[in-house]
Amino acid sequence: MPRIGIQAVKGTITLALPLIALAFVAEFFLPAALARLATLYLIYVTAVVGMQIYSGNSGIISFGHAGFMAVGAYGASLLTIQPAVMSTSLPDLPVWLAGIAGGQPLLVGMLGALLVVGVVAALFGLPLSRLGGAAASIATLGFLVIIHVTLVASADITRGTQTFFGVPRGVSTLTALPVALIAVAVARIYRDTRGGLSLRAAREDEIAARASGVNVVRQRFLAWVLGGLVSGAAGVLLAHFLGAFSPKDFHFNLTFLLMAMLILGGISTVSGAVGGTALIVVMVDLLRRLEGGAEVFGLQLPQVFGLTDIGVGLVILAVMYRLRDGLFGLREVDERLFPEPVVKATPPAQSGASDNVSLAIEGVGCRFAGLVALDDVSFAVRPGLVTGLIGPNGAGKSTLINAISGVVPPSSGRVLLNGTDTALVPVHEVPTRGLGRTFQNIRLFRNLTVLENVIVAADAVAGPGEDSRAAAMAALAVVGMQDLASRPATSLPYGAQRRLEIARALALRPSFLLLDEPAAGMNPAETDALISVLRQIQAAHRIGLLVVEHDLKLIMRLCDRIVVLNKGQMIAEGTPEEIRANPAVIEAYIGKRRAAA
Numbered sequence: 001m002p003r004i005g006i007q008a009v010k011g012t013i014t015l016a017l018p019l020i021a022l023a024f025v026a027e028f029f030l031p032a033a034l035a036r037l038a039t040l041y042l043i044y045v046t047a048v049v050g051m052q053i054y055s056g057n058s059g060i061i062s063f064g065h066a067g068f069m070a071v072g073a074y075g076a077s078l079l080t081i082q083p084a085v086m087s088t089s090l091p092d093l094p095v096w097l098a099g100i101a102g103g104q105p106l107l108v109g110m111l112g113a114l115l116v117v118g119v120v121a122a123l124f125g126l127p128l129s130r131l132g133g134a135a136a137s138i139a140t141l142g143f144l145v146i147i148h149v150t151l152v153a154s155a156d157i158t159r160g161t162q163t164f165f166g167v168p169r170g171v172s173t174l175t176a177l178p179v180a181l182i183a184v185a186v187a188r189i190y191r192d193t194r195g196g197l198s199l200r201a202a203r204e205d206e207i208a209a210r211a212s213g214v215n216v217v218r219q220r221f222l223a224w225v226l227g228g229l230v231s232g233a234a235g236v237l238l239a240h241f242l243g244a245f246s247p248k249d250f251h252f253n254l255t256f257l258l259m260a261m262l263i264l265g266g267i268s269t270v271s272g273a274v275g276g277t278a279l280i281v282v283m284v285d286l287l288r289r290l291e292g293g294a295e296v297f298g299l300q301l302p303q304v305f306g307l308t309d310i311g312v313g314l315v316i317l318a319v320m321y322r323l324r325d326g327l328f329g330l331r332e333v334d335e336r337l338f339p340e341p342v343v344k345a346t347p348p349a350q351s352g353a354s355d356n357v358s359l360a361i362e363g364v365g366c367r368f369a370g371l372v373a374l375d376d377v378s379f380a381v382r383p384g385l386v387t388g389l390i391g392p393n394g395a396g397k398s399t400l401i402n403a404i405s406g407v408v409p410p411s412s413g414r415v416l417l418n419g420t421d422t423a424l425v426p427v428h429e430v431p432t433r434g435l436g437r438t439f440q441n442i443r444l445f446r447n448l449t450v451l452e453n454v455i456v457a458a459d460a461v462a463g464p465g466e467d468s469r470a471a472a473m474a475a476l477a478v479v480g481m482q483d484l485a486s487r488p489a490t491s492l493p494y495g496a497q498r499r500l501e502i503a504r505a506l507a508l509r510p511s512f513l514l515l516d517e518p519a520a521g522m523n524p525a526e527t528d529a530l531i532s533v534l535r536q537i538q539a540a541h542r543i544g545l546l547v548v549e550h551d552l553k554l555i556m557r558l559c560d561r562i563v564v565l566n567k568g569q570m571i572a573e574g575t576p577e578e579i580r581a582n583p584a585v586i587e588a589y590i591g592k593r594r595a596a597a
């Protein structure tokens with residue numbers, strides 16, 4: 001069951017009310033031309049919202065959603081085409097298809113088409129979801145081209161480049177409305193589900209999302225299929241609104257229009273999709289009139305070829321110049337109007353690891369194109385104790401943290417987490433098996449709130465019916481950040497950002513926590529606060545900590561044991577006193593510092 005939060009319900013209602021009002025006014029009070037424009041708007045809302053589900057949450061710009069509309073349009077039209085014209089328009093229809101084609105009601109056409117859209121989306125989504133960023137965007141362009149070429153080449157079924165006609169024109173404002181409302185509800189609810197939130201986290205930082213237990217590939221796949229189905233439904237509506245169409249109606253021009261609608265409103269929100277679509281539909285209608293040579297205040301304007309496209313392009317340029325996140329920004333309208341109250345939680349008195357857990361590093365080596373970053377490193381991180389990992393710059397500390405957490409698989413040796421070799425489990429499963437981490441260069445989900453940052457991790461380990469929000473608030477309470485819960489992560493001061501990373505890792509309920517330079521960039525007061533937080537975590541949660549730090553005073557104050565690396569090799573392991581007195585350490589590390597001082 002997806003999580004349907006109060007906020008998502010508020011958001012759906014906030015967006016649905018204006019659509020319902022528009023549809024009824026258009027149907028009963030507006031002239032036919034404007035009612036048609038309102039219908040077209042509702043169809044485009046459905047299409048753009050489908051695109052937003054994938055692009056808005058994953059951050060991957062899609063050129064492919066017009067392709068889903070095409071599949072929906074042709075798939076449904078084959079089922080609903082008027083039997084009287086079928087033999088004329090599709091004389092070469094294969095026998096197996098002729099048996100089921102034609103004469104079906106719109107609803108049957110819609111369901112049949114969505115089945116085909118779902119299969120197509122799943123087949124293409126399998127490889128696509130393994131890609132991110134620009135590579136994924138280019139792949140969606142490939143998807144559009146493949147769909148277009150397939151439609152043109154399948155002339156027996158689609159009439160190729162010729163117009164497909166004879167489709168019953170049964171879509172009015174009141175037919176398009178329920179589909180648009182379902183689309184908006186699906187998109188707004190999806191945004192706040194575990195899947196939607198974790199995909200938004202991966203949009204912000206894929207590595208941190210995986211380290212927080214997010215299966216990025218799976219979430220991208222689900223959003224692609226869900227968004228495809230919604231845009232496919234818009235294609236069904238458009239086909240039955242127009243009555244006749246050809247493959248070029250679902251190609252680059254439509255793609256450009258859909259992208260303009262989404263980008264103008266703001267790709268990150270469903271509100272942006274709904275609002276941006278309204279603006280572009282109105283603008284395109286006005287510009288088309290002007291393009292054809294309209295009369296304004298008695299003055300006959302000349303025809304201007306391409307005015308519509310140029311106008312839309314210029315408006316997008318102007319909005320992007322001033323507002324990079326679009327007119328509606330990064331938060332939904334409902335999140336601004338009716339923010340969910342933050343309910344404080346008490347940190348759990350006793351939780352986390354038991355003593356029956358283990359983290360063993362056995363002969364781990366890492367090579368980067370000939371450079372030996374780590375060589376045969378072996379030690380154990382003990383539950384409930386703080387182990388320090390020190391060494392001069394370039395000693396291999398961060399590489400070791402990456403190897404332990406599965407981000408960089410070891411070239412040799414193995415890391416055993418509770419007896420399981422971490423190299424044999426997917427990277428996103430290592431955190432859910434009890435290993436949290438922070439990063440040397442802070443990796444937060446910058447455009448999510450503080451609370452959302454932590455919920456992503458809490459979701460990854462939450463059982464059915466468990467309240468991730470309360471768990472996340474409890475983790476924030478441990479680091480003293482409950483009051484900042486609704487702030488965007490990016491607005492936090494540096495020390496708070498580091499503490500937030502720790503809270504996010506804690507929300508995984510880890511047995512072991514790897515902290516990569518947690519005090520870097522902190523002032524002395526922030527460092528003291530950090531030490532007391534780490535002590536509290538150690539005492540109350542019995543988590544085994546592995547702390548990489550250059551601040552030797554902090555290491556000596558905090559750690560029960562210390563491991564020293566130098567040039568990729570482990571040169572010492574022992575208590576702080578033993579390390580202080582170790583000649584190899586003094587020579588390789590502490591001695592150098594003293595000499596420098």
Ligand SMILES: Nc1ncnc2c1ncn2[C@@H]1O[C@H](COP(=O)(O)OP(=O)(O)OP(=O)(O)O)[C@@H](O)[C@H]1O
Nearest residue numbers: 368371373391392393394395396397398399400440
């Ligand atoms: N992805 C990579 N590709 C190539 N070389 C790398 C890579 N990551 C690390 N190295 C190299 O491996 C060595 C160890 O780097 P690492 O960052 O682990 O050291 P460190 O002890 O954490 O250093 P610092 O204290 O400066 O952060 C360095 O020589 C570094 O340049």
